Amino acid sequence: MGIIGEFLAGRDGAARRHGEIAVGSMSSGMAVALPYVAVRGARPGKTLWLHGQVHGDEINGMVAALRFAARLDSQSMQGNVVVTPTGNPHALDSRRKRNPYDDLDLDQCYPGNPRGLISERLAHALMNEIRGTADWLINLHTMNALFDSKPYAVYKLHPDSGVSEAGLLRAIALFEPHVACRMDVGGKGELPGNIAGALDYQCLAAGIPAFMLELGGGSRYEAANVALAERGFERLAIQMGILEGAVDAARKVRRVTRRGWVTFDRGGLFVPQVQAGDTVSVGAALGTSMDIHGNALEEICVPGDGIVIGLRRDPVVHTGERAAFVGYEWDSFDLA
Template structure:
């Protein structure tokens, strides 16, 4: 067990904070992962909130730290751990990726103790999570260029022993607009090593884990922060960490089985006709491209119905740039009552 697990195992109501050393810069400044722990008066499960795998994802950091500050350890049967930034060098640079190796941290787990700095950061976290976290929420936002209502993403690991129903029950605490089941192979969605995502590697280690997407990057959105804080409390009660009834959660989830991007054929200024979260019918266009010569070209209409997971809010686009992230296949799934 690592530093955090040893502290939790010591027992007794307490709170603390510290850092997990990863390495150092040429100047001698440390590369480290800060953490906050709230240890309950009685034993129980551990909820782990992990913020900012990407350096521009702010809302989850604020929500997790505020939630930790509000807890009374004496009232808890179990524990809370917050690692508010998983990518401190990217945070300091105000960028998605670590500027020192340009790796995507959420494709780098479980990491490598002798690897590039991003791989070392991933390794340091996984050494602490294994055998300690009962549930881990991987806190994200969409690209800063997009608007998006809160939604969740989950994956399936064939050897985790964690049922899909348990994942859905945890995600329902956050009333997500959509719950997207991601193809770990990345087919039709994202390039790269999707199996290197933190939540997938946590599932491999027996920890229930999923992604909570809280709006847009590089900005503080109070409504999304408040939604996350309420969801953390609901989930903590559902897990038995906090006393009282579990509280309100959504009775059904719209589970998405296929997603994809709409990209621009030509450059110009993108002027949308709809909003993030809208359902767009087959035959409808999401907006127009306004050329600097005064021309107006509609974005090609949808060939089938879709739901806008995220919609570009920065109007300046070039050929091939993303305009919208769309759910193409979904089902409304009722959840068993708790």
């Protein structure tokens, strides 16, 4: 059991603590550590764990989780809430996705390695605290700063977790997502790399229900998305018995089972014609691009009927860069 678990297991009643999980040090002697806020309820119960940032440009979830924890009344709680606002402090401080000291994608490094590169050590330190303590974990993300999106969820299925798809989607529904995307852990046709190394998937492997909540665009504060996340945290805490109250949950979730990127063939300046969240028909134009002299270059079209999950907001584009993230297969999943 880690230092957070030991604090939550204490028998001294309601309490609140903030501190750091030691990981290492820099050449200057500055500590490498993961900050945390832990709120222990007056009565024992389940633990909701909110992880605010794996990538350094994902800000909305950090703000939402810290604000939610700040307004909790520990005396009225049965159970606990833990916030680890940043899992990647070097990336946060440098305002970039990846850790600048090893250039690894931290969300492909879990469960980590205590003797590995710095990202692997950060991953190990966090997982060591989560195991045996968390009953639910929300892995908070955004799209990168070049894109707009409506809040949505991403979830994975682990064959040995004991966590059902319906159970994940019932929790996801509490956050009012635009869509809930079931992700292929093999990464086929979607994203490269070790998708099985994601924090939420490794939590599932440890028997802890977990999913990713994507809260808009990166490197900026979006008040509506922060507020939506706070409402969702409260609803899930009520559902877990940590807080008192009633939850009127959605009965259906729009589930996306296949999605992919639309890319540019030529570099230029992109002008969108749709918005993130739109449903479009096969062949519909997402936008057009022009060259540096103002001449038309290409019309960016979808290869099938789709839901625009994320849309590029930065007009400066190069060959092979991403224009949009589009869902191509979806249904309405009944939660009744």
